Amino acid sequence: MAGKTLIFTVCTAEHYPFAQALADSLPKELTFKVGMVGEVAAGELDVVQFRELPFEVIPEMQQRYDKPALVAAAKPFFASYFLQQNGIENVIYFDPTTFTFGDFDDILQKSTTYDIVLTPRLTRKFGKSTYGDEKMFLNTGMYDNGFFAVRKSQNTFRFLEWWQQRLTDRAYLDLCNGMNHDQLWLNYVPILFENSCIYKNIGWNVGLQNLHERVLTFKDNKWVVNLSEPLVFFNFKECLEEGTEVKKMIKDSGATKLLSRYKERLKQYTAVIPPVFSLRKSLHSPDSAFRKGLKDTLRTIVDTITYFPIYHKISK
């Protein structure tokens, strides 16, 4: 089974150290490839370049998108390319900022049972937390783009082709128009495609967006989530941001040590941890107090002009 499974990530040269750390965490018997967007980094890992994939639309995509959008949009192209290779039956994608912990059996089992496996970004209602509120998930996506697994089938190729077509020209970050890179499209997966699985295991795809519902403890040499499920993989993407809010969220969930160990590992490959695109950060750009005050004042002026009470009262 293991020989037929290929794992890949997609990143730029700048983020190559993350891919190196991810590679360290994967079972050695599984094939691991790094899909590279832009310049190639020097390293030992098996690299495939995006611009060399056999898809006509790639040059136009490279023109169209900024780096975070292009990296996101490249995923189904790589998945489709790898899945078409002889002898490959399953392809699993992880964000480069992911680290896996121990037991891979459940991942392999799920990815050989279903055509498409996704994880929800959170699993329980919470109202409001430091991360944000529930409506923030509605126009950014219910299912996480940091992980997916696909199994070779006609249905899967239909899904990948559908996703590729959309990401060719609709992978912007433009929430007002229903776009959040590759992620928001995944909302359609359980509806438009058969044999898909939304796997709610709380040990999978732990990340800043679901830390409010997950507490991590280190027990018998293993990380455990909510004292029940073993931690299977953690995506550090949004945890790498410096800032008191993020630090607090990590501390409250017991993941401080986990994060510092991850950072230590990264330091083996890079002196400085490169900045990572964070959805949360891009939605909540922290304004300085002065800027915020100025904005509020301007908004008040605009509202006053709009509603200055010179009007016809209509009464029916």
Next chain:
Amino acid sequence: MTLAFTLCSINYLAQARTLGDSLKRTNPHIRFVIGLVDRLDTANVPADKLPEFELLELHRIGIDGLDEMCKHYNITELNTAVKPYFFRYFFGKVPQVKNVIYFDPDIIVYQPLAELEALLEKNDFVLTPHLATPIEDQLTPNELHHLNTGVYNLGFIALHKSPEALDFVKWWEEKLFDECKIDLCNGLFVDQHWVNFAPVFWNNVHVEKHPGWNAAYWNLHERTFTNEDKGHFVNGQPVVFFHYSGYDPAKPSVISKYQNRFTFEKRPDLNPLFDYYRDELLRNHNAYYRQFPCYYIKSEPLYKYQRIRALLKKPFEKWLARL
């Protein structure tokens, strides 16, 4: 016992009556209630214009803070925001109720709902998606629109009385008390977008893709209709319920004001379904009901000197946009 309800103000009573008539014909065992987001005492609707169906006025179901709720909603928002409150009322106050089905007033039920009732034996939620297959063009509405407004259409939702469903209803109520708005940039689209969470936060959610369920302008690309002796069919299967969203019998040549993909010329297969609907609405006094303003919605003052205001605002708005 299964109860079905719809929600509308007096201006949509022709639609609600048409829905009620259709349920009575096809599912006489289902108790039908019109939840009225309006007040009959102030509207003075004459007795001969009152529907024969059970009417349950909004102020009778006991919503804490109803006045506050009305203040920040327009008629569409308010009519959708009260949906979970009615669900809770029916689950709590109607003895023996097992299933509660919500239909938008502009739906006609053409078939017995036995399959739905069977599904509710095993599932706590039944939802219908806008689309069951991809849309390749970018006319309106396309796949992007539903990503912004919700992948399930909330013109229909059916719940089985269970702890999961009640937990959902409670959560939905809290959300819709003040966040049942249209604000796409912030992820809000009335009651509908919130229901994307149903299969994530709760289990036992069934999503039914039968082409005869909740067929409407948003899924015409994948559904072809035929009219036979035995009734209306879609892709060879019976039309169970059709949703005439955005249709106005005063403009009978427009399939829906919310779409630009199809016309009746391009889709003559739709004519029998819509001809029937128009006749039903006219028979149920559509023009008469349309003139009633909703009791709960205060008309907004119309501000004068719009152009001068716009001119004055311009430099400040430009500055804001740059920040």
